[in-house]
Amino acid sequence: MSADSDDPKGLEPELGPTPAGDPEFRPYRHPAAGWGAARSVGRFLVREGAPVEGPRAIMRMNHENSGFDCPGCAWPDDTKGLHLDICENGIKHVTWEMTRKRVGREFFAAHSVTELSGWSDYDLENQGRLTEPMVYDPGSDRYVPISWKDAFEVVGGALRGLDDPGQAAFYTSGRLGNEATFLYQLMARELGTNNLPDCSNMCHEASGRALHASLGTGKGTVDLKDWESADALFILGVNAASNAPRMLTALAEAYRRGARIVHVNPMVEAAATRTIVPHDFVDMALFRTTRTSTLNLQPRIGGDMALLRGMAKAVLEQSATDPKALDREFIDRHTTGFEEYRALCEATSWEEIENQSGLTRADVLKAARVYGEADRSIVSWCLGLTQHEHGVDTVREIVNLLLLRGNLGREGAGPSPVRGHSNVQGNRTCGIDHRPSDEFLDRLAEVCGIDPPREHGLDTVRTIPAMHSGEVKVFVGMGGNFALAAPDTPYTYAALRSCDLTVQVSTKLNRSHIVHGRRALILPCLGRTEKDHQRKGVQSTSVEDSMSMVHLSIGMKRPASSHLLSEPAIVAGMARAALPDSATPWEWYIEDYDRIRDTMAKVLDGFEDFNRRVRLPLGFRIKQPARELVFLTPSGRAEFSSAVLPDVVPAPGTLALGTMRSHDQWNTTIYSDNDRYRGIKNLRTLVFMNRADMRERAIADMGPVDITSTAKDGSQRSLNGYLAIPHDIPRGCAAGYMPEMNVLCALSDYSTQSDQPIMKHLKVTIVSARQDTLSDVP
Template sequence: MSSPDDPQQEPARDEPAVGPDPVGPPQFAPYHHPAAGWGAAKSVTRFLVKEGAYVDGPRAIMRMNHESGGFDCPGCAWPDDTKGLHLDICENGIKHVTWEMTRKRVGRDFFAAHSVTELSGWSDFALEDQGRLTGPMVYDAGSDHYVPISWKDAFELVGRTLRELDDPNRAAFYTSGRLGNEATFLYQLMARELGTNNLPDCSNMCHEASGRALQASLGTGKGTVDLKDWEVTDALFIMGVNAASNAPRMLTALADAHRRGAQIVHINPLIEAAATRTIVPHEFVDMALFKSTKTSTLNLQPRIGGDMALVRGMAKAILEQATADPQALDRQFIERHTTGFEAYRALCGATPWEEIERQSGLGRAEVLKAARVYRDADRSIVSWCLGVTQHEHGVDTVREIVNLLLLRGNLGREGAGPSPVRGHSNVQGNRACGIDHRPSPEFLDRLAEACGIDPPRAHGLDTVSAVEAMRRGEVTVFVAMGGNFALAAPDTPYTYEALRGCELTVQVSTKLNRSHLVHGRQALILPCLGRTEKDHQRGGVQSTSVEDSMSMVHLSVGMKRPASPHLLSEPAIVAGMARAALPDSGTPWEWYIEDYDRIRDTMSRALDGFEDFNRRVRLPLGFRIKQPARELVFLTPSGRAEFSTAPLPDVVPAPGTLALGTMRSHDQWNTTIYSDNDRYRGVRNLRTLVFLNTDDMRERGIAELDPVDITSTAKDGSTRTLNGYLAIPYDIPRGCAAGYMPEMNVLCAIGDYSTQSDQPIMKHLKVTVTKA
């Protein structure tokens, strides 16, 4: 490989398009087809053709989830198939990989031709569609352009700025879920050796509520089930999850469960395509015959925020049945392994059915249907995603889910337990490997012993508090490992102002995005290898590890030549910044980068559950991090699983207002937009929209595709408005609305975060919608 400090040579094929392909007028037609199947196949084929990935795309498809030496999909965190399935893939995973493997390039000639001011007027699709970044760039304020910089000088700029801080807490180090475990460990080690726990991450916006709730109830911040449990359970309750878009490989598990007679209850304000039928692409006979499989036996549509009331109603029904049916409760489990049951039983008894119906938005008969499924199942799994967590009461709701599971002993046995669905490939691994702004004393003690440092003990900043600190001028250096922070964070104009107030912003990225254009007085773009690419170091081609949503840790090895000889791996970039910032550090940063096994050896001493890391991660399918709660060992103050007794929140919108939840379209992955289409919801050529109940539209005099204004009211009474969005009639409960992030993030005020989890309440914004 060429030296990373060689002058950047622009690839001959660098002919970036200015924007997206021309599109037609906005269209809406309800979608009535199975999820996945031929619709997914056609979409993937069109995408491969568009990106010119005629050879590399199919090669990636055949290898990206394989145990036999391929690389792991960098998309969602759904576990790999445990039986060696050779097409354990999905539409969005293929798009994600192909998007990274594009032949388009963004180098010095591109940045010389386009100023930051000009690029700021481009769409987010157009920015990322220019292709892969090819070398490190630094912002030149005099010309308003990014210009080339050597890696040595880039690291020195970062190091000098960090060394000159009067307090290490004036820096914040953000992490996206795309970062592998080895780079994650080095990143948090650098921050803590510098002296700060300012480690905000994407979990702060997604599943922080899940972690805090499970830790409080069970003594572990993770789910306890694995994919084998999904294969044998009697009942699946899927809450606040759009599986077809956000965890598409779950469709296989749902189809398999239905075929063997398991009950599948989908709980979501919107009935998504994944909650109806699917054609699993690797089932070739079914594909050929257009034969679909059901993915649900019951669909319930609570109002936005009504999940907790529904679960409370199910628990109330079970407890009422227990007076005549001794088998309705697992009394032995409750007596041996839990505490707080009597208080919870009294709470359920005191909660009127009328209030459960009012808050859930469901009739008593619908709640009883769900309760009957739960009662009749010997083993049940409850799975949930952001539709449950991004609320003021997200922690209480997840704890209520655990309460329900405890009633029938659905914990610590095969086919039963809580199963949160993490949306990004390694976001769970980030937390396991030290990205935590509230580290435990036990973690810090072990890190200190393994690495010979004295880590800070005070809690650091999470995502929201980091933005607020930047806005106040208290944080002046912001480093982001992956992601698109400027768009992912809430209150977009506020976040922009915060980033622009920094002395230095550093973005470690693979492609151009909005966060490169919303920057501090000094700014660096540091391009890294993608997970699809070979990582050559002195010790040979390196592998990195990731942890999936069910605590399995496995290796990922790239298969493709890097997009540019001037890219560095994420561990190498972290080590370069660390050495420059900590010139006298005793940590062997350069030695670590020569061979990642050395990083893993240190991790095995520093991290609970990673013992004997290098050997176990090379086992077939890797290894599963131990889950004490699965073994009925509860690391709670009581030493037992703890029932919670939170009151039901009032989630009924005030007259004239709606509860709005943000979400992704199908042709989108987090903040990356592949097109303006949302096939499963019947939308084409449109993202600036709002889905509304037809009765709510009629009441407001709004017709299909009418332009409307959407105004949110924050906790502090301030308002934010989006103008000219188009109204789409949809099957959604009255009083509810939905639209796409990141466009709608502007409606979530920086102060509108949960007091329980500190998460922005992206799924429960108070809005009014009026005809424009």
């Protein structure tokens, strides 16, 4: 697995021609980003017909206060004026949005929903941008045009006609800007419901709950400057090369200055080896790679908590002879629960740590040594830690480890969750929360003059059965692709089809338009790249990145259609139709988004003087009390947790399977059936397995297999005719792509700690495929 064993020039080997649609697997290692990314971007720009418009957009993306924010990941923008603060997947995401292809009334007249249901998800989105509002006509089984006024009245009439506001649910994806987010939650709460499920319920809910419990804040405490000064970086459960590619710059710079970088992941991904940063022109010209790790550890799926416990145990054992191993002054002044945690670590045997982590004691001690020798450490993580039954306990264990050496409240140290979608953190900050605090609701009531409901609403995993049973009759989705993102795909489909009305606010056609309620609306909105013209001129929106920086995004391109509305305008239109007597000045807000921000400044903590501060260079950072060692916990201190290690060892004959994205994919959007960094071409219906597990089951390389999951409630789900790919993954573990494998995650398979679907820890059996299933093989 050593990067040094690869091509010394760091060039991606060419795959060579293969027949279209012919699956291919060629295992190889090459550096992340670099020329492979450049070639991929070039081909993508040509394929999408944007060889001129694409590069123009690239030069404006992520530029402070003069460009638009990348609608991809939430990694922070460069703070030093970098003019190419971009990545391969960000460029693809923007180009996908800027396509010249259009989906208008002519398209829908030519294709019934029944026909479209047989199309692939790639083919649906590849048709291009939606151009006008459409309503489903059951008589013709087609979407037909509808005016905005009539569309809003359909929504408003359905919401006004409900017996209880709780019969509606308002879903949000992470693409929604802060201003639209604030109006969206205001509309829902003025209607009388906290049913605000969001994509964070499926992603980082465990992180928020853990950090709240330990530190009194739901966010990380570090920023990019901390990354630039850390002595050690621990990267857990993150595939940065695909999901947060701009992190590669930070990792390369850290390696060059001598920082230690430890990657923890069942699969050694490209970002954990080496990179050529594309905007480093000298390195690109010389094919010069930079290492992005000093240590790679591959725990079993779910074994991260045991690794962290082992590192803490090692630090505590060292403290018996080394008084500098612990920061006793920090522990005594700022924490509670230390002695209980020390006793727990002492009582946890090394045998148990080895068994549950899947690592040797020697490997655990290597990581502990890096941590103990570093004065300033950052621990960063993503969904590889959160989408488990014990996700909250695992994130709290991260905080435990940081507290032992006082790695909090000072430069270069602290917890750093890697949020996925570009504004998923901003959504939560600005009110998308099915469990709002009383303090937030009190301010909302005072400032906005409404009486918001106090009862907690439905999250994602509770919205789905509520739709299925008829308890929720109206579903509104602001962005995203709920039908594919949610677990238990057939059940989710049935739930959406049980609704009286489904409303999807989108830029492109996707599965959630095809799987719809008895009545259905498609409301097309402006993209992040497009100019938003309102009465008071071109408007900007704000977003919050993964490290709590809030900045403006201003579109540069003419809208794909003159019939598109902005997300804030769509929310306001629905709200006025649903609340005709509302005193909220919905139309006035849309004339000038500064007015929305002025209201937000009065409601949201940390948004004081919003309009001035968001226009500062780089925007502003929302205050983080825990960074200043102010802990809004019941004890007023940082709180150690003392959870027992969970048993994550698969039962004999079973495997632990985690779902993930391919490289050529962003969330549920699939750009191609390739996965360059894992050596895959023309294939998505696959499962990565340890070769020894394959031999034990008499499964050949690229052999067809049947995969069956067993849920907590004992029910089973299967995928047939997938191809087994040998991979460097621990024994007892397997992995495959979402959203195809979401079918294996039962709705009952959610964490009792976070209510997240446990998509990274499914219990499965994998056997050679029966002959009658081989027709499913691509």
